Amino acid sequence: MTKEEQEIVQLISIAGESKAKAFEALKCVKTKDFDLAKDLIAESRNLDLEAHNIQTDLITRELNEDVESSNVGLLMVHAQDHYMTSQLARDLIETLISVLQ
Incomplete structure (x- = not known):
């Protein structure tokens, strides 16, 4: 597994944890x-930020013509799917917490 593929798998893992x-x-x-719900949402938000930083780095390298980047295609699409659904879940749950409190 390449370093880039390992980073993408890490992105998937962090998004799942979020x-x-x-x-x-x-x-x-x-x-x-x-109180615990808000703490967990904060942890989720921090994990999403960590995932976002990995995603940004991967995309930046992909766009940089001076850096060789492997075309990981489907694996990166899978990571993006996990990352976006984790953000959506967190946003919706955070809204529910504020409405129900």
Whole structure:
């Protein structure tokens, strides 16, 4: 596995962890533990930022003609899918927490 592919797999993993934290926050809303829910959303947001930084680096290298980048295609599309759904889940759950509190 190339370094770039490892970074993409890391992006997938971080996005999955972010989404898991967001859904854990939603479970806390059911028990009215809003403080923990907000903490978990903050953790999710931090993970999304970490994923965003990896994504930005990968895209920047892809666009830089001076840096050789492998065409990972489907793997990167898969990573993008995970990253975008984790952001969407976090945004929706964060909104639900604010509405239900």
